[in-house]
Amino acid sequence: MSEEERICEILNTIQNIKESELPVTTYFKQNSVPFTRKQYYRYCRILKKSGEDGLHDKRKDGNYTKLTERIKDYIISTVTENRSISTPQLQGKILNKFDVKISESSLNTFRASVSLTRIPLHKEPKYKLRKSGGGEILTCLAFFTGIIEIYTRTIIERVNEIRQSPLFEQNKNIGEDYPDVRSRGKFTTEYNQLKSVRENRFGSLVSRVAVNL
Template sequence: MPTHLGQTDIQQWIRKISESKLSVPEYFSNKKVPFSQAQYYRYKKRIDQEGTESLEDQRRKGNNRRITAEVEGYLKGYVSGKPESSLAEIKGVVKERFHIELSEAGISRCLKRLGCSRKDKPRQEKVERTYTVCGGFELISALACHMGWPQFVSAIIKKRTQQIKRSKLWEKNNPEAKKLGRNKKGQFTSKYNQRLEVREKRFESIENKREGKNFRSMSISAASPLVIARKSLAMLALPVVTNNGMIRSVDTPLGDAL
């Protein structure tokens, strides 16, 4: 088969396919056709809309060049004067001056063919910075652990809880005497603040509130020394996490990270 089909050849093939008793898919599967089935429909549509003249080979009339010699000369001068120009800038200049819409890829191929070389604009080197979440507190916590501060605080609290457990106050606070407003673990619930005695003593001093405290309901009384040490270290982080009290909640990205 010739590498290029002429107008007459295409018409003959289209007529053969149209007049055949086989369907179009069957014809293409059984016969050796020099173009695809999709191309057949495109040829047929073009003939119906524009006539058989639309199948004429236009290459003999010469290339339909969008970039003329004038444009090429202008591009050479422009790029030599501004080698740092981007393809987008050159595209805009050509469109404004010659009213030609070119793609950046087309401009790049043209410049390569003309031997014009562009220089990339100097890019500022990005400074890579590494950030450590609250590195200052890590020094404080490391120093505290090195000095044994969490263990020291844990030992004091544990000693005091043992003293309370040996006192009459601990016997008076038996587990069966849990007050209304606490769950099975002794933790406060929403009903706790609704109790009359709690509302009356809400603003009293800690000393007065401590007399009626149910120490058995406090989780710290059953906590291990390691847990108490970790909680002490967490209290040391409160000024950092809360920004010296400016933030009331510790449920922040910084708090989660610490």
């Protein structure tokens, strides 16, 4: 598209918007417009201030490249689609498309003037730090040093020693105790059938009778 065609398209579009009975916002929503609503208001200000001549690309003398209206349109369109684009990236895109290099300071100034400054992407941290209790640290150390395995082996060995002791063999035949029953002066059937209980049940009574005789 030539420069004259671009300006003609802008003027025709602005005229259509103004002749429409729709509000500007509604018009942009319902119609395909070659520029944004922000650009529309900016074009209106340029036309009011400088006329059609203000829409032409202009360059200053020397090697300094001015931001032309065409480049401004491209910047607004590009940055609106990607607010996270950096100034060097935008500078490279302009160079590839228009074969001109705009200084980063000029790009930053223009982006700020149209409220399109860069918004960095929010990146999730690779590792999230979480609070940890002392118990978790001790547990990790216990597994790492093997102390849990040592405790387990020691307990098992001690239980086996007790089971093999003479005292354990002596008490093996003693039935299950029922403290709640004994507290009411009663004994279980298993307890009453024990040999030691049957032999000693009346021991004190027999001794007293023998003494009296």
